Amino acid sequence: MAELHVFGEKRWMRVVLIGVAVLLLVVMLVAPLVLLFAEAFARGIAAYGASLMKSETLSAIGLTLKIAAIVVPINAAFGVVAAWGIAKFQFPGKSLLVSLIDLPISISPVVAGLVFVLIFGARGWLGPTLSEHGIKVIFAAPGMILATLFVTVAFVARQLIPLMEQQGREEEEAAIVLGASGFQTFWRVTLPNIRWGLVYGILLCNARAMGEFGAVAVVSGQIRGMTMTMPLQILALYQDYDSVGAFAVASLLALLAVVTLAVRRFLEWRYREELGYVGSL
């Protein structure tokens, strides 16, 4: 990229501005990331591996994967369905519906957990009735899945709605006029057009589902080896003064974040035309 300095500032001014910006980025963002891996490997690679192999940590990793395996496909399907209805049709109340889908993103994670405790908790509206029938939602996996669904519900829809709006509906209408069924049209025409936006939305949804802390902390009860996810396990190990253990789990999630960002950059670079607008979350 060519230098753009119409503005007329002096060269030393530019050097100072670049220096301060780089210093800010290194102190605020690079240092925490480097420290994570430095701390995780502080006692060597063997200690790192051993700390990840502890049964409590393994069960936290397992539960995190299980929750993501349930939540991500549901929210991906919801995102596609919602984006089809919202992007391809005009109807009253459309912007209200979009704002409501976005609402969980702007709500405090703790409040996201709280709303489900109010309904399903031991003293909630449905909690006592459900527990009479032996159904446990809060302090168990179902509540954690619900809270994660809530927190990540907008991620795929948010990527697809602007993308599908921008692509219009001429191609789909042509397919329908030529006799294709609705599902054929979606499968052969729409899906190939939105696939990279969908992949990116799924990646973001997955990163958040695996990394969610506040909402899950409120509904899980944090029972060791039972209702702990990876982010909750980080806090538990940290409170046990098991620094290598806590940072080892943290390093796995940090790796997931770095991979998510790298894939995002790659998709933006490779499929710029196809992706059109790429929202940032």
Place this chain on the structure above:
Amino acid sequence: MSIAVAAAPRRRNALPGFGPTIGLTVFVVCVLILIPVAGLFVKATDLSVAQALALLSSPRVLAAFRLSFGLALLAAAVDGIAGLLIAWVLVRYDFPLRRYFDAIIDLPFALPTAVAGIALTALYADNGWFGAPLARLGINVAFTPLGIFVALLFIGLPYAVRTVQPVLADLERDVEEAALTLGAHPRQIFSRVIFPQLLPAILTGIGLAFARGVGEYGSVIFIAGNMPGISEILPLLIVIRLQQYDYAGAALIAATMLVGSLVILLALNLFAGRWVRRHG
């Protein structure tokens, strides 16, 4: 013009699936989002007005409100300044590793909050890379309100950069060029030509960073120390109320927090709107 539009035959949308997709979307939105969030406000009314006022005006709750709102606003404002500087440098200058620095801006979006929390705590603890030199100067960051500020600064930075960056990239350069030719000083060009066009985006970024910061929990509880009345944030107070099975109290604090941050966001938007009208 309007007559022509009205007279034109309304094109029928030939695509199928409107009913089922919108029906399912509305159903999910109601069951998963609308009803649970409405329940929060319903639950808060379990308390009488006197009880609600007593809870909200208790010293511990008031201190948490001041801390959460005050630090979120302060951190968002500082992010606004840092974000402007970083966006400026990324858009206008070329330097080694620029693309990598641009990419790492999104790290706080993608990094789980607990991971950010543990990293910042270790970094700013008295024996940490940054904490040790600061402690020698007599400044303690981790386990003080200053630590909360540092965490909120981290969480909010990408909002501040990413809202200003596209506006800055789209700015018309010919106005700057004209001002320069007419002999304006760079400082005048910035304050009279560039800054007024950027301010709405800066305010949007500050608003987003603030909204995120008020409710932030994961990264803050690691670094805050969580001392009641000193470094106890609102979301933590909600969690503590819940652990005591005080559902109505937790709901009231949460509802007040939501309404409070909505009011501040609205005020920021109104100000940005007036600014745009006045400065074109």
